[in-house]
Each structure stands twice: as C-alpha cells, then as structure tokens.
Amino acid sequence: MSGSTDGAKRPTSRDVATAAGVSRTAVSFAFNDPGRLSAATRDRILEVAARLGYRPDPVARMLVQGRTNSLGILLPQDIPQAMENPYYAQFLVGVGQVCHQEGFTLLLVPPLRNSMLDAIPYAAVDGFVVTGLERDRGEVAELERRGVPFVLVDSESDEDVPTVEVDDQAGAAAMMTHLLELGHRDITVLAFEAGPDSVIDAARGPLGRRMAGVDDALDGLGPVASDVRLRVVEARATRAEGYKAGLDILDSDDRPTAVFALSDILAAGVLDAAYELGISVPGDVSVAGYDDQPEAVWLRPRLTTVRQPIEAKGRVAADFLVSAIRGSSRHHHHTLHTALIVRESTATPRKTPVRGTGA
Amino acid sequence: MSGSTDGAKRPTSRDVATAAGVSRTAVSFAFNDPGRLSAATRDRILEVAARLGYRPDPVARMLVQGRTNSLGILLPQDIPQAMENPYYAQFLVGVGQVCHQEGFTLLLVPPLRNSMLDAIPYAAVDGFVVTGLERDRGEVAELERRGVPFVLVDSESDEDVPTVEVDDQAGAAAMMTHLLELGHRDITVLAFEAGPDSVIDAARGPLGRRMAGVDDALDGLGPVASDVRLRVVEARATRAEGYKAGLDILDSDDRPTAVFALSDILAAGVLDAAYELGISVPGDVSVAGYDDQPEAVWLRPRLTTVRQPIEAKGRVAADFLVSAIRGSSRHHHHTLHTALIVRESTATPRKTPVRGTGA
C-alpha cells in the first residue's frame, strides 16, 4: 500500500515544479526559505509536494551546500568492540551533547577492511573526532589530505593539530603514590591490552603514559624504591577478563598486597575474583582502578580510582571540531586533569604476610 | 605546514585530469576501476593525484551512485541519553556486527528540534533502523515518503512494514509466574518511565507489553488471584533512580515480599538499596530483573531475570535492512524469544511477615 519505496522512483524537485507550474527555484524556496514566496505560491507548492510525496534529497543538498551536518568518529576498532567498551559509550555522551546542541548527527566510522586509512576518504562528514591515533601515523596525513577539520583525542600533544589530552601520567602517578604511602611494597599493575585486530599502538597512548606515571611514583620514592616489588600483568579490558586475571593474581602463595588495575572494568573483575576466593578487600588486598566510571561507586567495596573526565573529553573534542568547521580558530589544545578518588577498596597492608601466621 | 585544510580549496578530479593530461573519466577509473587503464596512465594519474593531495569527494560519489554505504539509527531521544542506556549500547553491538560484515558506517540520528519527524529527511543513509516507534505514528509515513527501506524494532507487528519484535509479554508473564509459584502474594512492579523530552509512548511498546504479561500471569492464577497484592512504581531507568525507588519500596513497614524490576539496571539499584538497608536478598525480599544484561551475573546475589536477546535484535534488524537495501525480499517479520533465567535473587518468601515476631 505504501508504494513510495518501490515502483516508480522518488519525485524530484523538477516533478514538483512541473506539477505546480513553477520553477525548481521556487520549489527550493518553499522548503528552505518560504518567506521569499507569496503565500499562495508557497502553499500550492507544498501541497503538490505533499501529494507527490516529495522530499529534497539530502545528499544532493549536501553536495551543493558543502556541508553534511554530521560529525564523524574515527574508530580504531569495529563498532561492536567500541560499543562493548563503557569508556566509548561515555565518550560518546560528551560528543553527543555537542551534536545535540549544534544540530549534528554522529557517524561512527570503523576501519574499512581493517584499515582506518581506507575508511577516511569515504565518510560524508564535516569533520572527524579521532581516537586512538598517534600523530605521526599515516592516518593523520590522510586526514589532512581529506581536507576536513579533525581533532586528535588521547594522542600526543602536537603543535600543528588540535588535540584533547588527559594527564594520564600524573593520574597514574598519584594512585601509585597513594598505594606506596599506604605502605604497599608488593604491587601488581593490571594493564589492559588492545583488542584483537587492533590497529593502535598500545605502548604509546594512554597505556604508555599510565605506565610512565607508575614509574614516576617509584622514582619519587627515592632509595626505598628498591624495596618495591612491581609486577605487571595484562588482560583485555572486560570484566570477565579482569576476573580471570584477578584469580591468577590473587590465588597464589605469593600474592601482592595491592593490585592497581589500569581501568575500572578490570578492577571490577579483580573485586569479583577476590569475592570468589573469600579474600577481603581492602583487608587482605587493596584494589585500585582507573577512570572512575559511574559503576565504580556501586562496587563493593566502593572503588578507589583515578577519575578522568571522559565525558568532558568528548565534549571538548566535539566543541573544538565544531569551531574548526565553522571556520573559527584553528589549532586548539586542551589538557584535562585527573583526580585521585579514594574510597573503600584501598588500605594499609597487613603487617604480617597473609600466608603466614595470620593477622 | 599541512596547508591542505586551509587556503586553496581541495583539488577536484578536473585538476588531476588537467595536470595529468587525461580526462576526468580516466581519473575516476584510476580510483574505481584501475584495470581499465594502462599501467602507465594509471600510475601517472595516481602519482599526480598524490602530489596534489586529491581524494574523490564522498558526497559527490554518493549522489551519483545513489548510495551512501551507511545505515541510520533513528533514535527517540538525543545521543547522550541513548549512550547512557546500556540497552542501546548492546543493541548497537548487534547492528555494528552487520555494519562490519557488510562494510557500512553507522549514523546516529537523534530527533531534530525535539522531533524525529524533522530528522528523517536530512540523514544521508541507505536505510533506517527505527527504535521506539509505533506503526501508526506520523514518523512511519515520513519514512515511507523518504523512500529508503526501514525496519521497526520493538514496535507492534504490522503486515506492511518489516519489524523485529521480542515476546515481552510472555517474558514478563514467565517471571511473574515464577514469583507467584514461589508463593509471593505481595509484589511490587518497578516500571521504567521514559526519559525527559521523550517522544515515545511508554504505555505502548515494550513497557506496555511487559505490564500486560504481568496481568496474564495473574489471570492464569485463577480465583487465588484476588489474594495477590500488586503495586506499581515508576522510575527512570538508571541505577541511581532504581536505588532511590528501592529505598522507598523497601524501607517501609509494609514492604512487598518481591520486587519485579522491569529492567536490570533498575533491579541493580534495588539490590543496592537492600544492601544499604541491611535487608537480605532473597531472604527478606526477592528481586527480579528484566533484560539479562552482562552486568546481571556480576550482581550479588546473582540476578534472577528475563533474558531478551538484545544483541540479536540489533543484528536481525540490520540484516533485514541490508537485504531491503540490496533489493531482495521486502517485508520481513521476526519475533525473538525471551527466557526466564533463575539465579540467586529470588526465593520462597518467609512465612511470617518480616515486621512481625521474626523468622
């Protein structure tokens, strides 16, 4: 019954113009600038358009206007992987706020045939928010070639390109210092590893900076640093993988007195593992996270973590992008700050080794 | 230093053709069908294109090819609200799988000026996945007018339009029956309410069907049904709101023996409230959820809930859409099924009222 989807093709502005006995110019005005038409003409055109089921073609309009009213998010991984990651969802909340305010839609642009490079030329967007890239990658050159503005997020600072960063190094250092000041000398860092097919270089970017922060804190300790035992374990950033890693770390004669998970989702998994093993947190072991996702405050015990303003990061990046699109002020840089959030999951370690004669 | 973003405008295929001494046809072939050119010509064109920083314009290409290679998700709420909802993230995982497989990007299309209707004509997509709409709304007519395929998700079944549904009524009935069979006769249903600015009709759609399922179970009980005390409370679907509602429901002389939350996120909040109040679950009160989000199994106690295949819903919807775009088989319908997942948060109610002389 609908019929408009099949059969005869969609009516064009020419069809409407003919049927209404006006020019295509008039049809365009009826939709985009009705004030320029007499009421009679306008009404007639609109009526004919309604009868024919006419709508201006959005792509033709984009071509002639030179804008799409849509922002692109260039993803380093495919859409399912991104959407499974609560970090991304939160980041998109921030980007989405700007979209809402400025009337943009949001295009998710995953790698094409496993290549971010290939995806860049095909996306119909007015600009890109780019996550998970370092500045010297070929992708940046391709973006410049593409000729639309873009903003690098969580990349390294760069003079020539707008960036939004978070001082992850300071954040990780603050948490590590917190742990050291509590008296911990046997600490396991649980790092996240890149997902399968990842095109990002995990050693750089946020992970690299957080690890550097860990080292900073150790250095700041002075000569005593040699007393500290530091182990590093990796897991994919899901709660289930955090749980498995947590089991490995905690179910051992030689378990650390503190675990510093480099993302909250991993910390949640470690908490699950501790619960499962009957190991008390923070009594037997301290657990710390990173991100301060909304989830963190609902965990038991409430998670001590490093807050990074993920939503603000998305918002600032999108703001920069929209400014660049609108033609104002090129090359912005902004660094967001982290904060140490001490809740219930960290405490002074027991004096006596847990596996010994007890508390 | 980059220069390509500002100053002179982007080179076009004409510029490349001129510089390489060939026709625009040849330039097009060099990028889209290199086999049709002699190696020498092709290499020369590509080299000149690289030197000039040329890329075919995606929008012009879309116009002439009549496709965008992008799927649209028509949202009933703005992007931040959608991304805050774990249900949506999971749904997008399913849609994203198809995008990945078929090489589509994904455009998030929120209401424009608070109107879904207004957003439809402007999105450059090959089709829409539509959530949160009923069939008789003006939006459906607008979609038909738009002339691209679309699929309605969680809508009512309809002959004329492809739909993907879940038998929510049966799912809710199954849970309610489970509670009744355990012996509960004083049950509070915690329903989710639409967010602010919502354009959806909450009384219909999934919520309405789940409530109908609750009634079905009561009806199935026969004459004893009159012994059942049923209360309904509403809250916005966030954990914090679930927590607040949980406090209200549980911190009372007259609390129910079971709470059936119509979404897991709400159930999680009720669990938080019970924990806060020192009320044992399922000892003092049973708590049930709906959705079986990944989270549910990490809650303590593990949540009894109704599983609905959210990811599959997204996948099936996107599959239908891609088929329609490719021109095959119009008008599909698919109903997905729910399953009762009994875990630890529901049990037989205490015989004696909690506020009485105790167990």
Next chain:
DNA sequence: CTGAAAGCGCTTACAG
C-alpha cells in the same frame, strides 16, 4: 515575487 542558468564533484553508459 519569480525564473533561467550555472554549478556542486563525481560516475557511467556510449562511442571510438
């Protein structure tokens, strides 16, 4: 208030 013309940047039969 209204229209004829040019043009957005590309691809695609068609012809040679």
Next chain:
DNA sequence: CTGAAAGCGCTTACAG
C-alpha cells in the same frame, strides 16, 4: 585503452 557528454538532484547568485 581513452574521452566527450550527460546526468545525479539540488541550491544560489543574478536578473528581472
């Protein structure tokens, strides 16, 4: 193997 021409469907100065 290569090119001239038409056309995708619209908007926008410009002129009247």
